[in-house]
Amino acid sequence: MLDQTALPAEERWLRCECAADVADAIRRLAVRGAPAIGLAAAYGIALEARRGGDVEAAADLLAATRPTAVNLRWALDRALAAADPLAFAEALASAQLEQDRAMARHGAALIPPGSSVLTHCNTGALATGGAGTALGVIVESRPAHVWVDETRPLLQGGRLTAWELERAGVPFAVVPDASAGTLMARGLVDAVVVGADRIAANGDTANKIGTYTVAALAARHAIPFYVAAPASTIDPSTPRGDAIPIEERSPDEVTGAFPARNFAFDVTPAELITAIVYEGGVLRPPYSLEGAEVAHEDLVRP
Amino acid sequence: MLDQTALPAEERWLRCECAADVADAIRRLAVRGAPAIGLAAAYGIALEARRGGDVEAAADLLAATRPTAVNLRWALDRALAAADPLAFAEALASAQLEQDRAMARHGAALIPPGSSVLTHCNTGALATGGAGTALGVIVESRPAHVWVDETRPLLQGGRLTAWELERAGVPFAVVPDASAGTLMARGLVDAVVVGADRIAANGDTANKIGTYTVAALAARHAIPFYVAAPASTIDPSTPRGDAIPIEERSPDEVTGAFPARNFAFDVTPAELITAIVYEGGVLRPPYSLEGAEVAHEDLVRP
Numbered sequence: 001m002l003d004q005t006a007l008p009a010e011e012r013w014l015r016c017e018c019a020a021d022v023a024d025a026i027r028r029l030a031v032r033g034a035p036a037i038g039l040a041a042a043y044g045i046a047l048e049a050r051r052g053g054d055v056e057a058a059a060d061l062l063a064a065t066r067p068t069a070v071n072l073r074w075a076l077d078r079a080l081a082a083a084d085p086l087a088f089a090e091a092l093a094s095a096q097l098e099q100d101r102a103m104a105r106h107g108a109a110l111i112p113p114g115s116s117v118l119t120h121c122n123t124g125a126l127a128t129g130g131a132g133t134a135l136g137v138i139v140e141s142r143p144a145h146v147w148v149d150e151t152r153p154l155l156q157g158g159r160l161t162a163w164e165l166e167r168a169g170v171p172f173a174v175v176p177d178a179s180a181g182t183l184m185a186r187g188l189v190d191a192v193v194v195g196a197d198r199i200a201a202n203g204d205t206a207n208k209i210g211t212y213t214v215a216a217l218a219a220r221h222a223i224p225f226y227v228a229a230p231a232s233t234i235d236p237s238t239p240r241g242d243a244i245p246i247e248e249r250s251p252d253e254v255t256g257a258f259p260a261r262n263f264a265f266d267v268t269p270a271e272l273i274t275a276i277v278y279e280g281g282v283l284r285p286p287y288s289l290e291g292a293e294v295a296h297e298d299l300v301r302p
Numbered sequence: 303m304l305d306q307t308a309l310p311a312e313e314r315w316l317r318c319e320c321a322a323d324v325a326d327a328i329r330r331l332a333v334r335g336a337p338a339i340g341l342a343a344a345y346g347i348a349l350e351a352r353r354g355g356d357v358e359a360a361a362d363l364l365a366a367t368r369p370t371a372v373n374l375r376w377a378l379d380r381a382l383a384a385a386d387p388l389a390f391a392e393a394l395a396s397a398q399l400e401q402d403r404a405m406a407r408h409g410a411a412l413i414p415p416g417s418s419v420l421t422h423c424n425t426g427a428l429a430t431g432g433a434g435t436a437l438g439v440i441v442e443s444r445p446a447h448v449w450v451d452e453t454r455p456l457l458q459g460g461r462l463t464a465w466e467l468e469r470a471g472v473p474f475a476v477v478p479d480a481s482a483g484t485l486m487a488r489g490l491v492d493a494v495v496v497g498a499d500r501i502a503a504n505g506d507t508a509n510k511i512g513t514y515t516v517a518a519l520a521a522r523h524a525i526p527f528y529v530a531a532p533a534s535t536i537d538p539s540t541p542r543g544d545a546i547p548i549e550e551r552s553p554d555e556v557t558g559a560f561p562a563r564n565f566a567f568d569v570t571p572a573e574l575i576t577a578i579v580y581e582g583g584v585l586r587p588p589y590s591l592e593g594a595e596v597a598h599e600d601l602v603r604p
Contacts, residue, residue: 162560178512182568210480258464266484
C-alpha cells in the first residue's frame with residue numbers, strides 16, 4: 001500500500017506480509033480514511049489466512065487499532081465469516097469503487113456546477129481505496145474552486161486532498177482550519193461536503209476533528225452541509241452521536257514542547273446535516289438509516 | 303526586543319538602530335500583537351528622531367507594515383506630534399502596563415475563579431509590552447485550566463501563549479484550532495477571552511483568523527465570549543467591521559507545496575461579543591465606544 005504519511009513529498013510503498021503489518025500501518029496512519037481502513041483490515045485477514053495464522057486473533061488486533069470508524073469492525077466481521085477471505089477483500093475493493101462512483105453521481109446532483117465547495121480532511125481515493133467519498137462527490141460536481149481545510153494536526157487536507165486535487169486538475173486553495181468562518185461570511189462558500197467515520201442511527205456523524213465546527217458555521221450562514229459516506233459507515237447499533245467512541249491520539253502530534261490534547265474526531269449533530277449521500281442515494285432528515293445498511297449488504301455480495 | 307519568531311525554542315534578542323529595523327521586525331512578526339506593534343512603532347520614531355532621520359518618512363514606512371491593527375497608526379500619530387518622541391514611547395510603555403493591569407482586574411471580575419477558559423492566538427505580555435490583554439485577564443481570574451488554540455498558521459498559541467502560561471504556572475493544554483467545537487459540546491469551556499486588533503465603533507472586532515469561528519461556537523453553546531483590548535484598539539472612524547482592512551499574508555506560511563490563502567484576521571460581529579473589557583471598565587452591547595477613546599487619551603498623557 002501507499003504510505004500516506006510520506007505524501008506529498010514522496011510516493012513510498014509498503015509491503016504488508018501479515019495482519020500485524022497491516023495493523024501497524026493503520027495505527028500509524030500509513031493508511032487512513034474509514035473505508036480504506038476497512039478494506040486494509042479485510043486484506044489483513046486474507047494475508048493471515050494465507051499464512052495459516054490465527055485469524056480471530058488477527059481480527060482482534062486489527063479491530064483495536066482505531067476505535068471511531070465503524071467500517072473497520074464491519075469489514076472484519078465479514079472477512080471472518082467469508083469462506084475465502086481473499087475473495088471477500090477483492091469483492092469489497094470492487095464494491096468500494098462501484099459505491100464511490102454511485103455516491104459521486106448522487107452527491108454531484110446536489111451541487112450546481114461551478115460552485116465553490118469547502119471540504120475538511122481527506123476523503124479522496126486515498127481514503128477509500130476506490131474513488132473517494134466526499135472528494136469524489138466534489139470532483140464529480142465540477143466545482144469552480146475547492147477550499148481545502150488543512151486539517152491539523154496531521155494535515156490530511158493540506159497534504160493529501162491537495163495532492164489529489166492537483167492530480168485531478170481541480171482548482172483549489174489550502175486554508176488554515178480556522179478560516180472557514182471568514183470564507184463563509186464573505187460569501188465564498190456555496191456548499192460543504194465532508195466524509196464520515198461513523199454515522200449513528202439518528203444521523204449524528206463522527207468525522208475528523210473540526211467537522212462539527214464547519215457544520216455549525218455552515219448552519220449559521222445557511223450553506224448546505226453534506227455528508228458523503230458508504231452505508232458501511234452507518235452503525236444502526238449506535239443510537240446517537242454521544243455513544244460513539246472518540247479516539248484521542250498522542251499530544252506529540254500537536255506539539256512536542258507543551259501539554260496538549262488531541263481528540264481525533266468530533267460529532268456533528270444530525271440537525272446540522274442537510275443531507276447524507278451514500279451509494280444508494282440521498283437521505284434527508286429526519287434520518288432513518290437501517291434501510292441504507294441493507295442496500296449495502298446487497299451491493300457487497302455480488 | 304525579544305525575537306518572537308524564535309520562541310519557544312530560543313530566547314533571541316534583536317537590536318534595532320532605526321525605524322527601518324523596527325519596520326522589518328514588525329513585518330516578519332518578530333514583534334506582533336496590536337499593542338506591542340504600536341509601542342514598537344513609537345520607539346521606531348524615537349530611534350529615527352535621535353539619529354536625525356526623516357520621522358515623517360519613517361512613520362509612513364512603519365504604518366505600511368501591517369494594515370489591520372489600528373494601534374499602529376494611533377501610536378505613530380501621537381509619536382509624531384510629541385515634542386520628545388522618546389519620552390512619548392516611554393510614557394506609552396508605562397501606560398500600557400497600567401492599562402493591562404486595570405484591564406486584568408476588570409475582566410477577571412467577570413470570570414469565576416476555577417473556570418476553564420479558552421483563548422485564541424497570543425495576548426500575553428509578548429503581545430503588549432505590558433502585562434497582556436486577554437491573557438492578563440485569564441491569568442488574573444485564577445482559572446483551573448486554559449485551552450490554548452494553537453492558532454495556525456504561525457502557532458502564536460502553541461508557541462507563545464503556551465510559553466507564557468508555563469512561566470506563569472497556569473495549567474493549560476494546547477489544542478488544534480478545530481477542537482473548540484467539541485470542547486464546548488462536551489461542556490469543557492466556561493468562558494472565552496480573546497484580544498483584538500481593531501474594534502469598530504459598533505463593536506465589530508477584527509482579531510486573529512479563527513476568532514469569529516470561536517465566537518460563533520460560543521454563542522451556539524451559550525458560553526460567554528469576551529474581548530479584552532486597550533482603548534487604543536478602538537477605531538471610532540471605522541463604523542462597522544466590514545470596513546476594517548484584513549491583511550492577507552504569504553501562502554508560504556500555510557503550505558509551501560500547494561496553492562493556499564492566508565487571511566491573517568477575521569471579523570467577529572458585535573452581536574456575538576458578550577462584553578468588551580478595556581482599561582476603563584467593561585462595555586456591554588449595544589456598544590458605543592467613543593467615550594472609551596477619550597478615557598485612553600487621558601491615561602497616556604500623564
